[in-house]
Amino acid sequence: MDKVGQGFTWDTQSREKDTKCARDGWTLVQRHLADPELSSPAGRAEHRADLRVPSRRRVIESLRNKRDDLHVVVTGRGALPALIEIADLVTEMKEIKHPFKQGIRAQPGIEF
Helix, strand or coil: CCCCCCCCHHHHCCHHHHHHHHHHHHHHHHHHHHCCCCCCCCCCEEEECCCCCCCHHHHHHHHHCCCCCCCEEEECCCCCHHHHHHCCCCCCCCCCCCHHHHCCCCCCCCCC
């Protein structure tokens, strides 16, 4: 699986760098959405995105027009109503307990 991004945006404090990473991620998602060889469950395109970059309209439009046999997982907080409307499944998670509160920093493969 391809990977883009540099970690949490609050660690970089560089809007320019964060924006470039988000755009690179969106380019990767666009390639996956258009790839006829990508199928589910053998292949999966997963992208965590703040829908401010790229434009919300482009994200919603691309997801609305994806192939019917392609499953896309979008994670994160504050899903837009338009994203919820076109989704097949929406889950809202509620924190009960988190290791960060015990001083354990974010871990690769779990939080990012």
